[in-house]
Amino acid sequence: MTDSTTNMRLKLPITCFILEIILIILFGVLVQYDHETDSREWHKSNHSDYENDFYYRYPSFQDVHVMIFIGFGFLMTFLQRYGFSSVGFNFLIAAFALQWATLMQGFFHGMHGGKIHIGVESMINADFCTGSVLISFGAVLGKTSPVQLLIMAMFEVTLFAVNEFILLSILGTKDAGGSMTIHTFGAYFGLMVTRILYRPNLDKSKHRNSSVYHSDMFAMIGTIYLWMFWPSFNSAITAHGDDQHRTALNTYYSLAACTLSTYAMSSLTAHDGKLDMVHIQNAALAGGVAAGTAGEMMLTPFGSMIVGFLAGIISVLGFKYLSPILEEKLKIQDTCGVHNLHGMPGILGAIVGAVTAAVATTDVYGDGMKDVFPMIADGGKASYQGGIQAISLAVTLGIALLGGLIVGFILKLPIFGQPPDTICFEDSIYWEVPGEEASHEDQMTAVRTEETEKLNS
């Protein structure tokens, strides 16, 4: 028997159908192939096929795609009875968000003659925006209905596109891997939403808000995929050539250094030196977040490793000491600890980006300056670019917190079927959950009995 308020029988289908039909209509009216996906346009000009952007970016796109659907999806399966929801709701809201993001991002910076032009770069950007929504999902994991999540995604994608437009198009900020636009934004938006949705009696579901052995193994699939493909994430939309190459390299070393500091801190902060899966699953990724802004710059492998090293330390300390304080004092119930993986490392990444931009010189960048810092190549000062980067962090935090506040209150309306405090972190409220497996001994007995019967007959 399911509580009628959480019954999704009408709410979920209606929400999905309305959203998808609106999407289809808007795509019909507004969206066109760009000149690299359109048969006529591409063949008009005298290209070689290998100049099509598909070959520069599609492998990176697929890596990003894996991070969004497998990476985020499985990372959140650590809860003992929330695996279906973690990977299943991740799937649903990502499938919605990437369509909506195509429209919102296109509306703000992809219009050509009244039409939104799309291709592999817009697909990557849509996946990026989706990533931001999934970060926020991590903060409210286990405490929200799929309808709430879709509504949240709709608003968050819109605000993401606004913030991205202000940063990239108006201010001229550089943030290819999204330390600010994706991680900081997604984390603080989600933290504010979960603050507004504060549940004073959440400890009634406490026994389900933890992992079991196998759920931690599934979560490691998510972690490792995020870790492996982060170099592709940060380099997916940087300029062709040395920029993509360098960004991947920087991120690779940042993550490696981060992993060692994460293991060190996890062991150091445990009273008996035992490693904690929560740290390994999350903090080891902070090096990717922190290299999101400066990864495309001439950060050097040395600089990348320092950044990753610090990110791992900050992240473990956050899980160990800051999260309990946030929950007790600030009433922020952050299920996945997105503040430690995306929030603080995102801010670190933004600061590193501002500093690295501020010290950029033509001596170091040469003619590549126009790709990395077009404003500086056009005669602007590096310190001005650094200032822009710093301002962008403030703008991002402002929009994220204010947006999260408003959206949190919308989600609080008692019509979206959120679970009661007593049944959070539980799949069976929204999913048909199969029964337990007959034990192996029972099965083998059954098999033997059947075989004996057969032989006797």
Added chain:
Amino acid sequence: MTDSTTNMRLKLPITCFILEIILIILFGVLVQYDHETDSREWHKSNHSDYENDFYYRYPSFQDVHVMIFIGFGFLMTFLQRYGFSSVGFNFLIAAFALQWATLMQGFFHGMHGGKIHIGVESMINADFCTGSVLISFGAVLGKTSPVQLLIMAMFEVTLFAVNEFILLSILGTKDAGGSMTIHTFGAYFGLMVTRILYRPNLDKSKHRNSSVYHSDMFAMIGTIYLWMFWPSFNSAITAHGDDQHRTALNTYYSLAACTLSTYAMSSLTAHDGKLDMVHIQNAALAGGVAAGTAGEMMLTPFGSMIVGFLAGIISVLGFKYLSPILEEKLKIQDTCGVHNLHGMPGILGAIVGAVTAAVATTDVYGDGMKDVFPMIADGGKASYQGGIQAISLAVTLGIALLGGLIVGFILKLPIFGQPPDTICFEDSIYWEVPGEEASHEDQMTAVRTEETEKLNS
């Protein structure tokens, strides 16, 4: 104790050895590197290395490869005691089928001076043909011995190559993502085989023909990988440049729309609004199947989303209402519901392809017409191409059903070691299955005891 008729001790090794030795001999006699993999040939002409087809297609090939071995393999692990067989037999028959497909496809459309020339495109085609066999495997899952599966693969690959030859080489059909050649063919072939192999007493194994919590989680790995890499699947062998790019884009949006309609329908058709993992694992993929033919055409994102949206609805309705009827009335025991994921969406994809072809104009395709519809570019009528596409669907259905009929009767011969009705969907009949894990409490007790003993000594 194992029933002697299902003992694979001699049957499986002999089958594998004979098949592999025949393959090796035929490869020795017939197969050569093509001009892009042969050291001498490639260096004869004045290429740049980046013009080698490897760089256009290998990333797509690897995505397809993941779909075949992880995607199909894990998708079928949903059964509670059939994980070893699902992923293990998938592995075996795929490894065989891709070799045999190289020969059969090469024989029909890859011969150059009496030799079969191979390279990355033939590898993709071999994987595609293998995919068709794995679809049929889904229909008979749990009810067949590995020897039966190898025999089935041998015949099915051959018939696949015949059908593919008729469509692509004789009729001039376009079907880059295989809505017809792969999905419709594999589904109806498998459905006919399982019809012939009908087991009236299969309900004796009913208790094993369902999932458990962890097996559904493993199956989601398969689902998500299939979903993510379907854009690569449909675009893997389209023409270079805008064609590959556009196909990936169309498939991406078709799948996203399909996911939303799948969730909507799954919740709507459940009496209490709860989502059903069977639908999520399967129907959400129907958008990829349905974009298999028209994906490379100027379907537009709008058209792609409508196709995906419909595919998801059809597929869930099939699982919910049609499959039980097929089983009761038509005696088709379709373990994985391939009719709903590959059969009906494949037909939908074929129809969409026929219609899209029939309305193709030079105004829309420009000079790209020669890549997408060479017959129309050469002066043929679009409506003729549309007609060809429709006829191709009929041909495919005919060959699949007739082929499945014959192969079904061959597999019925009581010499291949199929499992009895009482022990279907059970790994232990063909696999060494490990014992149960000692419970964690037992283990911890053991550890503590050992430690105490050690300290005392």
Added chain:
Amino acid sequence: MTDSTTNMRLKLPITCFILEIILIILFGVLVQYDHETDSREWHKSNHSDYENDFYYRYPSFQDVHVMIFIGFGFLMTFLQRYGFSSVGFNFLIAAFALQWATLMQGFFHGMHGGKIHIGVESMINADFCTGSVLISFGAVLGKTSPVQLLIMAMFEVTLFAVNEFILLSILGTKDAGGSMTIHTFGAYFGLMVTRILYRPNLDKSKHRNSSVYHSDMFAMIGTIYLWMFWPSFNSAITAHGDDQHRTALNTYYSLAACTLSTYAMSSLTAHDGKLDMVHIQNAALAGGVAAGTAGEMMLTPFGSMIVGFLAGIISVLGFKYLSPILEEKLKIQDTCGVHNLHGMPGILGAIVGAVTAAVATTDVYGDGMKDVFPMIADGGKASYQGGIQAISLAVTLGIALLGGLIVGFILKLPIFGQPPDTICFEDSIYWEVPGEEASHEDQMTAVRTEETEKLNS
């Protein structure tokens, strides 16, 4: 309660911090972007962006990366209570080894004006070297502390770089996929280490040194990823164009043939014909190892399949008959059976490479000879190249065994916190392990009770 000698509270953090700080300092002093990752250098010359090596090698790099972190990591999760350690220690030592390998390999063959230049090729090489360490990890799996593993990695990477330098730079050996440098080296190094670390009382942990159903499923994720991406592994650093293309093709067919002989032998050597997961998880990969040296040569698909076919047979026979002898007679406790997967198939690969090199003719290779065998293209004899290949195998074995001997004795020092014989193959000694899941019935009862209470209130 944890034995104080295995408490990692200080040992692990200190080791990680010291190693990472040394790495960061050395990177700061020695490492620079190469001319394809450096903004200024790349823009100095008149390149097209698509000529950047990133686009030739990054997709292969990512496949290799997946093999290192998911492939090796999950392959070793087959033990029932060692999943956290398998994937977690794999993660830690790989993250360390790839940084250290960058320095060691750069020191021996990447110095330019006193600086180590890095880019995607050095990243692939660093991952390759890491793979060798992970092979050795397989031999000592379950019996070593993370500190021991880091120490082992440090020495092994160094010796790997020395051996690689002797083979590739001094002798002029060809070994693109590392049959010798990676697999033979890693296996025999690890076997010697585990021999020195011989534990006479290991049978006290025997009950944990086996798999359970779910752990075998997780291990299959590792197996399948290794299998699928091995074509990328062997082709990742071969010459551009036909070489990469041909290597991938050869490896693909070698693996397919190997899979069939593995299934045949697994069934044949079981007393009741049942397949053994140990064989499927491991021996089916031997075809990739055995094609590691000759894969880039004109081995032909026919030759590749014969090599793979034999590798599968040898590997299963090794697991079945040789491993027990090695353990009983030679006191080599090889947890993962790396001798059967990497050792013998590596030697086979080296021999195949030597023979294939010795019969190379300009008639077959044409102008491509300069890419595959520069020494022969410069007028050397093919038989001389063959001899060099054979000598390289002997050198590799010598350095691996001697190195393993010395490092084994270092690891034996009783200061690194290795587990006692009674608690090997057990996660809880180094990890916080979560409690058991409440059974589904308990949970459902709880949910129902809560709901009833709610309705009554």
